[in-house]
Amino acid sequence: MTKKVLMCGNEVLAEAGIMAGCRFYAGYPITPQNEIPAYMSRRMPEVGGVFIQAESEISAVNMVFGASLTGVRAMTSSSSPGISLKQEGISYLAGCQLPAVIVNMMRGGPGLGNIAPSQSDYFQATRGGGHGDYRQVVLAPASLQEIVDLTVLSFDLADKYRMPVMILGDGILGQMMEPVELNPKSIPQRCSGQEIQNPKIEKDWVLDGCKGREPRVIKSLLLGEGELERFNLRLQEKYALIKDKEVRYEVLYGDDSDIMLVSYGTTSRICRSVVERLRRQGKNAGMFRPISLWPFPERALKELAERINKFFVVEMSCGQMVDDVKLSIECRKPVYFYGRTGGGIPTEEEIIGELQKGIDAGC
Amino acid sequence: MNKVFSKPKSMKNASTHYCPGCGHGVVHRIICEVIDELDIREKVIGIAPVGCAVIAYDYWDFDVTEAAHGRVPAVATGIKRVKPENIVFGYQGDGDLAAIGTAEIIHAANRGENISIIFVNNAVYGMTGGQMAPTTVLKQKTSTTPFGRDKKRDGFPLKVSELLATLPGVSYVERVAIHDPQHILKAKEAIKRVFQNQINGLGFSLVEVLSQCPTYLGHSAKEAVRWVAEEMIKEYPLGVFRQ
Numbered sequence: 001m002t003k004k005v006l007m008c009g010n011e012v013l014a015e016a017g018i019m020a021g022c023r024f025y026a027g028y029p030i031t032p033q034n035e036i037p038a039y040m041s042r043r044m045p046e047v048g049g050v051f052i053q054a055e056s057e058i059s060a061v062n063m064v065f066g067a068s069l070t071g072v073r074a075m076t077s078s079s080s081p082g083i084s085l086k087q088e089g090i091s092y093l094a095g096c097q098l099p100a101v102i103v104n105m106m107r108g109g110p111g112l113g114n115i116a117p118s119q120s121d122y123f124q125a126t127r128g129g130g131h132g133d134y135r136q137v138v139l140a141p142a143s144l145q146e147i148v149d150l151t152v153l154s155f156d157l158a159d160k161y162r163m164p165v166m167i168l169g170d171g172i173l174g175q176m177m178e179p180v181e182l183n184p185k186s187i188p189q190r191c192s193g194q195e196i197q198n199p200k201i202e203k204d205w206v207l208d209g210c211k212g213r214e215p216r217v218i219k220s221l222l223l224g225e226g227e228l229e230r231f232n233l234r235l236q237e238k239y240a241l242i243k244d245k246e247v248r249y250e251v252l253y254g255d256d257s258d259i260m261l262v263s264y265g266t267t268s269r270i271c272r273s274v275v276e277r278l279r280r281q282g283k284n285a286g287m288f289r290p291i292s293l294w295p296f297p298e299r300a301l302k303e304l305a306e307r308i309n310k311f312f313v314v315e316m317s318c319g320q321m322v323d324d325v326k327l328s329i330e331c332r333k334p335v336y337f338y339g340r341t342g343g344g345i346p347t348e349e350e351i352i353g354e355l356q357k358g359i360d361a362g363c
Numbered sequence: 364m365n366k367v368f369s370k371p372k373s374m375k376n377a378s379t380h381y382c383p384g385c386g387h388g389v390v391h392r393i394i395c396e397v398i399d400e401l402d403i404r405e406k407v408i409g410i411a412p413v414g415c416a417v418i419a420y421d422y423w424d425f426d427v428t429e430a431a432h433g434r435v436p437a438v439a440t441g442i443k444r445v446k447p448e449n450i451v452f453g454y455q456g457d458g459d460l461a462a463i464g465t466a467e468i469i470h471a472a473n474r475g476e477n478i479s480i481i482f483v484n485n486a487v488y489g490m491t492g493g494q495m496a497p498t499t500v501l502k503q504k505t506s507t508t509p510f511g512r513d514k515k516r517d518g519f520p521l522k523v524s525e526l527l528a529t530l531p532g533v534s535y536v537e538r539v540a541i542h543d544p545q546h547i548l549k550a551k552e553a554i555k556r557v558f559q560n561q562i563n564g565l566g567f568s569l570v571e572v573l574s575q576c577p578t579y580l581g582h583s584a585k586e587a588v589r590w591v592a593e594e595m596i597k598e599y600p601l602g603v604f605r606q
Contacts, residue, residue, distance in 0.1 A: 059440075067445045209450075216426050218428040
């Protein structure tokens, strides 16, 4: 049996990054993710990697841009306000087709908000908070063990598809401690694509000096007539492949539920308890948990909607993922929403109460 | 027949898109000559800025990337830290380096990153149509200072070389100009030095090149050169500020 260790989520994520071969980290202090840069500052020198405390979030993501274009696995992390600053860099990473892992341990917003956990950056993460026609893979762990698995997966996907991948957690996941095996297990349930573990991906596009080959250029400016449109359509082909291959989710009681709770990350842990409580009371409730927020598990939800009559979305936001649930099931079944915002965390009792209200209202 | 003059090996056989009389072509060429002379073409990674020189990679025949506006020093930092064996240089204009990228240049310099920066100061935003730059001199007319730069409204011309020279992480800063052959030769020496310093591991080196933008100075090519020689140098004295 592999030894279990007790660490906080941010440290687990940092160590998983090292395990995944991350050898460049740049970041800027912001609560509640400060354990990541602190851990990296100690750990990177031990593995021959580079740690830099940057002068800003903008600089940090651009340092990652520079490291990534040489072929090194590179990561930056932040929390909501800092992630807003990184959006410029993320757009350039997407435009230059550079792999990178960006961690967002979400806190309350808008503005400076507060430092309490939140899930209110879902729109920003899944809609592309930066400019232009691009997408990023967004993975949402719900436990510290899953942080290990999804962090390793993030680096693999970033390299495989040459694009930014975001790990979307929240202040609770970053701060809480759980026993974990620092050993990436199988990639989470119901992965629709092939599992990949630390693939040896040949990077034949890096800049490392043009010795023995033609010079290379990595850029995102495409001024020629029709050039950018052709490039963007190629990006779309890549995104279509990802939507086909990289959807990940978990279903709890998918076969005999009348009502399906839908939630991700920390909120899904509360909803899991709610479902078990309702089951003990003889009520047929289940849970659907998207693990990849982009690509969103549209098909799986749509199939569920053929036999499940009600959906109940719970988020730590005023309602963001709920849009994707409605789009996925094409509004064929009622979708009820309950959310807490600005650092509020829904309790089991609240969720059960709201669920009952929704059922009573005939949602 | 002996060939006595040709394009540097590091320069592609292409005509540039720059306006007649623009200084960028001269600076591009000097860089390529220096890279050839130091025999580092196969180790160089260049970073193009946002601005008129963004497509420098169409003229340079070595590895080049393109940074977001002002972020050249951060990108250079990322590259050089993981690839210390490569020679990493950034090419930045005055808007890129001295306005939107002020934080990046000051902190890369202050960390003493072992990189080379070529800073082309032509006192105006060229690519976007001649707006006021941080280095626009007082009373200079631009499309956003139609009555001339006014110190009360627009602040003062930013003296990047003098500013950076105060930082202990900086190994070398010099301001040069390219308005006549003598100055071009001096500029080449300075550019060679910023590369040589990196090869020798001396840390952050920057050369500020006063250059002419005839189009947005509203002058003929000849008059623009005279303006740099007589007006701009008054505001931006040439010389070594730190070594």
